[in-house]
Amino acid sequence: MIQSSKTKNISTKAIYLTMGFLFVLLQIGFHPTYLQYFPQFTGFNWIHHVHGALMVSWLVMLVIQPYLIHHGKYKAHRLIGKISYVTAPLIFISMILATKQNYLTTVNKIPFKDVAHIQSLNFITPIIFLFFYTLAIVHRRDIFKHQRYMIGTSFVLLTAIVSRILQHSFEANTIEPYDYFIPLYLGLSISTLLLAYDFLKKENPVPYTIVTITLLFNIVIFHARYTEQWQSFVRYIGDKLF
Template sequence: MQWGFYDSYTSQFPTFENATTVIHIHGALLMAWLVLLVIQPMLIYFKKAKLHRTIGKVSYILGPLIIISMFLVGKGSYWRGVDVFSEVENLGFMALDIRGLITFAIFWALAMGYRKKSAAHMRYMIATAILAIGPGVGRGLVASFDLPLFTALTITDILDLVIVGVLLGYDLVKKNDFKPYLTVFLLLLGGSFLWQINESNFWQNFASYYVELFY
């Protein structure tokens, strides 16, 4: 994440000329979520299940706040892009924000819904971490190797699918419940497809309607 966001965010400290208050809040919320994803399995490993459950209650507040921040960041990105990109490009970029918002919301809701079924809960929480690969690694590939954004995010989409595919295959071989990772794989595949057709009439019409309805 720091590799990907260094040029566009971290390196601007302390002025952050190109960042809004919403972007700051969004970044802080997501970093808090990633810290939570590191701490929680460690607590289980060290047999601190009670503390794990206590800290886990933060997810009920943090999750919805992240979802709201994702929506607001997407809205801000669209309006900042109006005078910079063509309408087709600007509506195309919305595929990133909308798919991120929807998939995070679904994975968070499923993780909370399956909180008493640890195997499924764990897998959906891992899925929320995998969503961070695209924004972090994608921007890193663009900044370090001067790749086009479309190419960089196509690479990270493939990486996401490979990781989840391996985890799904492991569950199938071990005869574990494969439905969580299958759900994650299919949702990520759908999001990847939307990025590939972001300039199609279907997506452009949908994104235009979304802007009229929500922005």
């Protein structure tokens, strides 16, 4: 039992330190396009602000929750978990609204194939986030599975953060489309390594298998961004929902 507790503490500490590092990267990634405009934020509307605030709050939660577990603050952990019942749906809605706004500001202004290209991540990301969060809540009493599915939600943030950092670090004509390929494959690589680690430790491989397959599906969609099927799908969603 002592060894099990020690392992748990090491695991939770590693998680909240990693999420803390991701939070630092968030500041770096979004400073040139958003944070530097504080406090006026000229050119941004309420959707940007709400979406940004919610995503930051989610990352803060991903830092705090394993920290609370690491220090045995289970009551506070459960309270924040219940708050996520409101936060997560709001994040999903804000993602949809941000996607809709992005679609409407580009359609009929640039070639539609480029509109569909842009939406190849925007359309799928909210679904992936909600999928991982739903699995985490369904398995909230199974700490092993719950923890891994919550980590799954962080890959959504990882892609956005790393892509922003790459876009600010390189000229557009030299980094596209690798500003998305790199974070997508980075997330897949991390998930695969976590899956391999569970295999080596003879742990249940199902959670990270699901996470890895989902991230792989996201990459497949991005590779298919210029296909007629994806173009038709984006046009259908845009016409019917946006």
